[in-house]
Amino acid sequence: MQQVLIVIHLIIVLALVGVVLLQRSEGGGLGMGGGGVSGFMTGRSQANALTRATAILAALFFTTSLILAVLATSGRTPSAIFNAPQPAPGAPAGQGAPQGGGVLDQLRQLQPPAPSGPEAPTSR
DSSP, X not given: OHHHHHHHHHHHHHHHHHHHHHSOOSSOTTSSOOOSSXXXXXXXXXXXXXXXXXXXXXXXXXXXXXXXXXXXXXXXXXXXXXXXXXOOTTSOTTSSSOTTXXXXXXXXXXXXXXXXXXXXXXXX
């Protein structure tokens, strides 16, 4: 479904760009024209139709953008370290927490186990 919405979104974007480029420039903002009757669609009724088409396409663009944003975030789980499940009380630090837990759990899993016995460093 997401791929279909992306294709529809791209078609709307291309149509919106085309409709905006068809509209007659009133001020010649880039210094390229602004006057004359040599436009493709001239007259008041065509300008109203292009304005209405622009508004409809813009509304469709925003709607598809919002729907795609909701679909993209609907399957995600929270990734904050505060939302990670806590290990059971009395369980050792590396056990009891899931593999994909919080950042601290992942760092504990990467850390090598502390040596024990006579080869353990002593603090002086």
